[in-house]
Structure formats: structure tokens, C-alpha cells
Amino acid sequence: MEFITRIALRRRSVTVLLIILILVSGLFTYRTLPVELFPEVEFPLVTVTAFYPASNPETVVNDVTVPIEDAIAGVDGLESIQSNSSEIRSIVFATFKFGTDMEEAENVISSNIRGIQFPEGITGPDIGRVNPDSFPVLQLSVTGERAVEEIQVIVESTILPEVQAVNGVFRVEVTGDVQRQVVISVDPEKMLARNISLFQIAQVLRSNNYTLPAGSIYNNGRVIPIKATNSYQSLEELANLVIASPPRGQPVNPAGASMTENSVTTLADVADIELGSTRATSISRTNGKPSLGVSVIKEPDANTIDVTTDVIATIRGIQGLPSDVEIVTISNDGPEIRGQIETLEREALYGLILAVSVVFFFFLTFRPTAIRGVLATLRPTIVIGLSIPLSILAGVLLLNWQGLTLNFMTLGGLAISVGRVVDDSIVVLENLYRNIEDGRERWRAALDATVEVGPAIVASTLATIVVFIPLGFIQGLVGAFFLPFALTVSFALVASLLVALTAVPVLGAYLLRPGDLPEGTGQEDGTSQSNTFLQRSYIPILRWSLGHKAIALVTAVVITIASLGLTLIIPINLFPSGGDKFITIDMALEPGTPAQSTLKEVATIEDQIKEISDIYVTTVGSPATAFGEGGPSGDNQSTTFVRLKENAPEDIGNTLKGSLGEVPGRTVKVSDVNAGGPPSAGLDVNIKGSDYEEISSVTLQLLEKLQVLDGVEDVTSDVTEARDEIVINVDPSLAASIGLSSQQVAFQLNQFLAGQKVTQVEINSNTVNVLLRGQSAEINTIEKVGMFTIVGPMGTALLSDIALLEIRDGPVNISRTDRSRSAAISGRITSEDTRAVGEEIQAQIDSLNLPPGVKISSGGVFQQIAEGFQAIFISMAVGIVLVYLVMVVSLGSLRNPFVIVSSLPLALIGALVALAITGRSLGLPAMMGILLLIGVVVTNAVVLISFVEQLRQKGMNVYDALMEGGRIRLRPILMTAITTSIALLPLAMFGGDSGGIIGAELATVVIGGLISSTLLTLVVVPVIYTLGNQSIPGVIHRWTGR
Secondary structure, three states, rough: HHHHHHHHHHHHHHHHHHHHHHEEEHHHHHHHOOOOOOEEEEEEEEEEEEEOOOHHHHHHHHHHHHHHHHOOOOOOOOEEEEEOOOOOEEEEEEEOOOOOHHHHHHHHHHHHOOOOOOOOOOOEEEEOOOHHHHHEEEEEEEOOOHHHHHHHHHHHHHHHHHHHOOOOEEEEEEEOOOEEEEEEEOHHHHHHHOOOOOOHHHOOOOOHOEEEEEEEEEEEEEEEEEEEEEOOOHHHHHHHHHEEEEOOOOOOOOOOOOOOOOEEHHHHEEEEEEEEEEOEEEEEEOOOOOEEEEEEEEOOOOHHHHHHHHHHHHHHHOOOOOOOOEEEEEEEEHHHHHHHHHHHHHHHHHHHHHHHHHHHHHHOOOOHHHHHHHHHHHHHHHHHHHHHHHHHHHHHHHHOOOOOOOOOHHHHHHHHHHOOOOOHHHHHHHHHHHHHHHOOHHHHHHHHHHHHHHHHHHHHHHHHHHHHHHHOOOOHOOOOOOOHHHHHHHHHHHHHHHHHHHHHHHHHHHHHHOOOOOOOOOOOOOOOOOOHHHHHHHHHHHHHHHHHHHHHHHHHHHHHHHHHHHHHOOOOOOOOOOOOOOOEEEEEEOOOOHHHHHHHHHHHHHHHHHHHEEEEEEEEEEOOOOOOOOOOOOOEEEEEEEEOOOOOOOOOOHHHHHHOOOOOEEEEEEEEEOOOOOOOOOOEEEEEEEOOOHHHHHHHHHHHHHHOOOOEEEEEEEOOOEEEEEEEEEOOOHHHHHOOOHHHHHHHHHHHOOOEEEEEEOOOOOOEEEEEEOOOOOOOEEEHHHHOOOEEOEEEHHHHHHEEEEEEEEEOEEEEEEEEEEEEEEEEEEEOOOOHHHHHHHHHHHOOOOOOOOOEOOOOOHHHHHHHHEEEEHHHHHHHHHHHHHHHHHOOOOOOHHHOOOHHHHHHHHHHHHHHHHHOOOHHHHHHOOOHHHHHHHHHHHHHHHHHEEEEEHHHHHHHHHHHHHHHHHHOOOOOOHHHHHHHHHHHHHHHOOOOOOOHHHHHHHHHHHHHHHHHHHHHHHHHHHHHHHHHHHHHHHHHHH
16 A cells, blocks of 8 residues: 555645645535435335225235236246235235346346236236335325315316426326226116116227228329227217117007007116216325325436436426415425434544544643643644545545445435544554654654555455445345445545545545644653553553453453343344324224225324324225225225324324224224334234134134234234125026026126226217216115026026025235235234344244145344344354454464454443343444444554554564554554544434434444454453463463473
């Protein structure tokens, strides 16, 4: 690295110019980097969602879910298939191995599904991948004192065009919308009187709406094509459509004939025709009023803050909206991200100020006078103060070079780096001052000083960086979320190393003068007997430790092992919970409850939350989303999303649980929404096997055990849910007596009750579907279903005469895993110690006596914790090996790097004690802090051991070199450790607020680990060094006689 420093000093004017350019361009880049909430994460999941109105779960499974699963089954990289089929919806989750090309997987699935011939009436399927770019950055609700159809017209004609035109908007989705359609409701009695069937009416409607080629003619040298066409242009035209005529040769209405005999029958004679709307898959209400949801998805490279700000400004500028129509903002990522940026910027600024203050305190001198001493101290402080933003902004330039964005992981990395990037600069500056004090020419002193400590700072910086290398090869949640953090810290550290090797020598040579630093700073020659207070306190402790090596070493080992016991009381989870700004209220009524009855019940809940909410949005039914279930799945279920007021009580969730859950026939779940950090799953237990009766029995046994566990709430299973359904078994021989098959009988009943799309009509230049169905409002009992008349070519019959009708219990949802029937148990984890809950749940699973072939797997958050912690442990193991190899290469020794690595467990003591004292959890952010500590902690040991080796090369023995090295290196070791800790203090103290999603736990671990490792490094590392370089070699020498 000498040539880098030499060039920087030789071209010092260019170096200063580069410093200015990096500061300016780095600040500009920081302000223009794309900003988003989550890092770019490609989850290995594809979802396929389809809707099948007026169906039942078993039909949905057979006609929709199974064909989709078969289409997915052969795709490369597939790990598992899970599906859930309800009365109107099928949703299939295809999970792939991490590293799979998800774009290719989605394309293959889309191609395979396009080849499926689905039954008529199915909406979709919608296929989507789960990644942050697919999530809305802004969710709006358009509400008003009018029907949804009218609101939809306003949205489509006025709001959507304006929003879609905003720069950076990729797509705008509307939920809860309906489509206009013509509904033809036939009267069964009138059809029977005229001997007309639904099939006949459908055939007439289809056959009179056509466009067909009819050949061509040759005229005047030109070929003129001919086409025959007819289309419906109005409801009146449909009403006058003739669907039955008298037999050929018989006059219309001859004398004595009734109107129903041998007369022309039009559609209006047997049916009511009206312009209506399709049945929405979900019904939405905002603040108690009908509403439509509008979701804004940004372009992948767009800035979230800019897009959301521009969309909100555009909406506010829309003119001509009716006075009762209101556009309400439900969620907005822009302010959330801005809050994170402002919080982390503030905490980083506080850290910078505190770090510089610590440096100023350590450098403070009152010679020759107090005023002149303070002024002189400002010069080295300015050098260190400039090195921090210079390193951070240079790291930002590297972020931009790699195409990374500002998100909660990269912002956290930048904030954490503030405390670490100063270390190398302090070591270089102190050594530079020593060389200036020795009387060397300042530019020569700058080169010599940097070259002397260059290997040590390069080794310590590389040691910190290499611990993150394994994250680049780890699949899963850890690698996906924490790799951007690791890259950010690594970039900042690389920048800090370059700054220490180039900018600090140049600025130090320009600004430092003899006498700027306190007496004793930088002394290495061992001639000075002037010790500071810290040195006078430390030397006796070091002397005692070296004289009682066994006691010192055993004490350190005992303390380290004892600290591991703290993991029994420290909560362990995946991510710390953020501020709870929202709650969700999930309500379920008896299966089969219609949507309007559900809405009436929801209104009673809305009355109780008005006073504590700014906005509440209720969804009834199945929202058309491709990203997980994410909401209710039937008309009997609803989800109410509540944005709480600032003055809402902290325990409002528990209060609502008590007040809302006491109504017979109604179940209510109240959940706090984690407003910060990536989402994590809850309780998710899957039971599968070959015999569904056995699956059901095991599920019910386990459900009973889990429902009484502490730390778990709202534990339910899809096995316990059932509803009445009418089952019709048609006798094939009796159906054949009227010229029909049993399937044709079923189709005729379906056509009458559910209806079918038969044709289209042009209304006001818009093409509208035509739905043909029966007037079925009066058919509301099993007896009336049996009275339905089936019309065949050989006669008619009541349904009850040719079929057996009975009421049975049917499933509300059908779960499948890997194309086989399964059952699922789900719930919410309310305990902070997720690991302890998971262990208790696993104990309950292990206590079951499972039938052969039945397997239980516990996934959800427990699987995420297991996989995440396993990945971190692997990273730690590989990181320690890499740190050792870096030390070997840097120090040219196999023994001394082992001494340095042996100091790593000492950091665990302070890290765990800090978490226990602060009551914070041991989650992935804290584990990432421990991973970061592996690299940071070795810095102190490298600074000490490398200097001890230099002293031994000058002729000192091991003991004297350790005593002198400890005395001289005490100040820089304490200075770097305290500076780093103090700089991270704002993040540890206030990181729980908005924007500190990962900062608090991570900073707490680093501070605690630095404190313990620094104090013990100054005592234990010299002891281990003595054992490795003197005691053990001496014993070996005596044993071998060599």
C-alpha cells in the first residue's frame, strides 16, 4: 500500500481536490439515489390466484386447483406446492429453491397454465411473483355517498388517467371494482308454459350475435369480400328477440289459439332484462362508506419518495370531483422512508459529533496555555472529523456504482459505519504525530508513519470486510436482506482504508504541528517515563495478569461461558417489532353467511373503533390479490385495517380483543401490525398424509394442545371449519328417460342458479357481457330446489323425481401440500421470545402418537428463525476462518493470528450483557452485530500484537515487549473503541424509533461487545501471547531437548 500513500503525498494538491470532489459528488449522489423501503429481494415464490363464483371448495379443487398444480409440478427448481381452495377462490403457492431464475419460472408457469381448459365462468388465473417492486408504494381509497358503480366511473374516467400519467408510476390497480353486464332473468313458469328451455334461449342469443365470412365477389377488377353479421345494440333489441316461433306453415295466433300456443315468443315474454353489475369478488368500505381501492406500483428504478409525493400532489390537483367523493390515503411508503432517512441521518450526525468530541477529548492539551492548547487540538480533530463523512460519502459512491438503493438495510449500514470508519484514521494520525515530534520533515513523516501502520490497518480492515463474504453465498432470508447491509458496511470500510492511506496523511501533514497532541501521544521508543493516568492504572493490572496467567485465563473463560447463560433469558426472535401504528380486525361469521349480513355485523365493529382511528378500511370477501391470501376468503369473513390516532391507548389491541370477542356466532381476531421491518410469518403447522381421516384426527388433537399455550393466540385449523351444502345425486337411468345425461341435468341447474355468459351487447359504445340465469330468489330451501323443473328433449321432470337431494357438512377450505390433501394450523405469536414458543410447540408435536404415513412440519416464523440463525452461524464460522487467513497473510505468522482470533469470544460477554440490560431481543439484527464484531474486535488485538512484534524485533523480550506495547498502544486502542461505541450510542438509544428497524439491536451488540473485548483484550491477549510465544514453546523445548 506504500505506493498509494506515496502518490497521494506527491500529488497532494490533486489529493485535496479529490477530497473536495468526493465530498461534493458523494453528497449529490446520496440525495439522488433511488429510495425504497425494502432492498431488492427476489423471494422464490410464485402465486396463482383464480376465482370461480357460485362454486364450492371441492369443485374449485377439481376444476381449478388440481389443473394448476399439475401445470406447476414439472417446473425446474420447484421445492414445494401448497394450495388453498375456498368456495369461490383457488390460490396456489409454488415455492422454489433460492437462486432459481424466478422470471423464467414465472414464464414457464404462465405458459403451462395458458394450455389449461378451465370451466366457463372462471376469472383469472392471475400469476405473480413476490418481490418488493411488486408491492404498492401508495394505497388509496376512493369513497363517497353513492353506489360503487358510480364511484368506479369517477375513478376510471377522472382519477386513473391522472395517476397513470405521473412519472415513475408503473401500474395502477383497482380493487373492489365491478363490471357492467346485462342480466337476463328467466321466469321458469313462463318457460314451462311455452315449452322453452334455458338451453334454447342461450342458443338463440348466441346464434344471433355473429360475424361470419360469406365469400367474395369479383366486380370491376376488384375482389370484394362479403361478411354476414348481426349484433345487439340495445336492451330493447334483446327484449324483442324471437326465441320461439309457430311450426312452419301454421299462422301466428290462429283463431281459438291461446297466446302461449303457436305464437311468437320474444325474450321479454319469459324474462326480465336489465343492465346490472357483476358480483364483486370483494366489497370495500372506508370509514363506513362504499369505496374502491387504488394501489400505485412504481417502476423498479423510480424513487419511492418522488413517486408518492408526485401522486399525492396530482390527486390534490384533480378538478371536478363531486363534493361527496373523497380520496383517502391508506398507506404511503414515502413518509415512512423519509422518516427512516431523517432518523438515521440525525443519529449518524449525532454519532459524528460524539465521535469527534471523543477524539477532541483524547487529543486535548493545555500546553503551552489553555487557549492555545484547545486551538491546537482543533487541527487533528478536524482531520478525524473530515475522515468520517469522506469515508461515508465515498461508500455512497460505491453503492451507486453497484446499483444499490437507499433502503432500511443500506441506511442502517451507513449509520453503523459512522462508528467504525474513524478507527484507521486515528491510528495513522497518532503515528504521524509521533514522527513529526521526532523532528522529521512533515511530508516524510506522513509517508513513514502511514507505511509503519499500513499493514496493521489493512489487516484489521480486511478482517472486518471478509466476515461478510459468506453472506454473498448464503441463500434465504438472511442473504437476501442482509447482503445489502454487508455491502454498504464493506464499501464504507474500503473507503475508510483508502482515506486513512491517502487523505489523512496529506491533511495531517498540512495541519499537524509539534505540540498539537498531549504529551506521550505516539511515543514508541520506550524512553519516556511520563505516563498518563490511564497508563498508570493499566500497567499494574497487566503486570499482575502476566504474573498470574492461569488465573487470568481461567477467569476469562468462566466469564465467557457464564455469559452464554444469558441466552436463556434474552428473547429470541427473527426481527424486532416496530412501532404499532396499525391494527387489523379479522371477523368471521358462520360459513354461508351472505356478504350483506357480514357488512351489517362489520358496522357494529366499526362503531367501536371510530374514536380511536384516523382511517379504517373494511374488506368483505376475497380481494383479487396475487400475493398471498392477505385477507378474507369468503363472504362470511372480513378484515378491517385500522390506522390508529396518535393519542390511541397503547393497549388498545388488548382492549378491543375483550370488547369485540363476546358475540355468539362471531369470531374476532385483533392483531397489531408491525410497522417497521420486513414481515415475518406466524404459527404455521402443516399436517399431511395419505388418509384424510387420520390427518383430521391428528390435527384436532394438536389444535387442542396448541390453543392453551402461552404466547400463541387465535389458533385455528381449516379442519374445524364446515358448512351445510346440498348434495344432489342424479340417477342416470331416470335422467335418460327425458333424454338427458346426469351431467346435463347438473349443468341445467347450474345454468339456472349461477347463470352463464352467453353473448355480448353494445351499450353506449361499450361492449357489455350478457348473463343468462333463472329467477332463483324464491328457491331458498332444499324442497324448492327439488321442485325445479328439468326440461329434456323427451319430456320434463322435477329434479326430486330423478335425483336424491340431501344436506351434508362440507369443507369451507381445502388445503393441499405437494398435490395431496393436508390440514393446516395457524395462529399469531404474541410472545417476544419466539424461540421459546417454538420449542414448546415442537414439544407438543413430539408428544403425539402419529399414525403411519402422517407427517407434521412446523414452518412459519420458527422455520425462518432456524434457517436465519443457521445461516448466521455458518457465516460466523467461515468468517473466523477468513479472518485467521487474513491475519496469517498480513502478519506472516501462524501463531499470532491464533492469538488474535482467540480474543473473539470475549466480545460475546459484553454483547449478551448489553442485550440483557436493555431488554432487547437476540434476532437477526443482533446476530449481524455479532458478525460485525468479529471483524471490529480483531482491530484492537492487531494494533497491540503488531506493535509488540515490532518491539521484539528491536531486541526486547516477550514480557518487556508486552508491557511497553500495552503502555504505548493503550491510548489508540481505547480511543478507537470508545469512539466507535460513542458514535453508535444514538443508534442504540433511539434506534427503536421510526427508521431504526435494525439499528438498535445491532448497535447495542457492537457497543457491548467492544467494551468487554477491549477491556479483556488488554489483559487476556497478552496472556495468550505469552503462552503461545514463550510458555508453550519453552515446555516443548524442554520435552524435546531442542
